[in-house]
Amino acid sequence: MTKEYNLTIDGQKIIAQEGTSILDAALENDIFIPHLCHHPDLKPEGACRLCGVEIDGGRMVMSCLSTVGEGIDVKTDSSEIRQARTIAMELLIADHHMDCLACAAANDCALLDISAYLGIQPDRLERLRPSDKGLPIDESNPFFQFDPNKCVVCGICVRTCNEIVGLGALGFINRGFKTVIGTFGNKPFTESICESCGECVVRCPVGALAPKTPKFAAREVQTTCVYCGVGCGIYLGVAGDKIVNVRADRERPTNEGSLCVKGRYGFNFINHPDRLTKPLIKKDGEFVEAEWDEALELIASKFVQSKGDKFAALASAKCTNEENYLIQKFTRAVMETNTVDHCARL
């Protein structure tokens, strides 16, 4: 059984499981501690230095890296903590391209939220700005772009690609003030091993990694991705009668908030004008639109004529296990042949 500890955060009595970070224990109990490089899906890194707290009346520790202990007394605010956070934050802002109005993050930005929380005026820091970094924006990927001028080097994208995707397409390049995130050899994304899954994009806390065409949905529909039989949970963002974005369902056990490139970005076919929405029947050598009843009757009559060795079925990886089971059962029991196969890939 997991051990539980009693501790106090800002005078509030809390019970937390062994191994829980102080930051997670605080957030789970609605006590806010500023944090930029922490993400619940990833191992802590301690890169941004914003989450400092005082333990037992003095020792300052990074709350994302320190775990709870029996009887500890945590303070999340004091003049020393505020000073340390402000310095860390001002250094981040001074090194960040603050064109917020034109930013693809569209104010959904942890840097803006935390600077507002700390009462920092980004404009006041212009004098600290070393100069515009002027690093080229990588627009090679069809779905997202990477603007290193906006990167705060929190490492969330690097850890995401290592820990969640298992690919390691991203890493830290250079050292010190010149450190940037990039692919191996700092090549464009499309010339790297990146698979365009967008896992790093959805976790980027600022606008450095951002979708190319962010479209805002009026409502969301919870459903299951149709690309393969895995059955990943997704939310379709809908505006009018069009799907404009997709996000992963964190509660679905099959994917726990992750998606592949097809599930996340491959939705344009749904509204594509070339998409068939009615069955076609070949008449006099030409395909002509038909009603569903007519098409289904034609198929049934052809099935009757084709029983036995004239018939073969090819099932699809896009079907669920249950649908594939039905196809093989139908082929064997009704069509009286064992000629049934499966594409086994997309």
Ligand code: FES
């Ligand atoms: Fe703890 Fe960044 S969240 S150091």
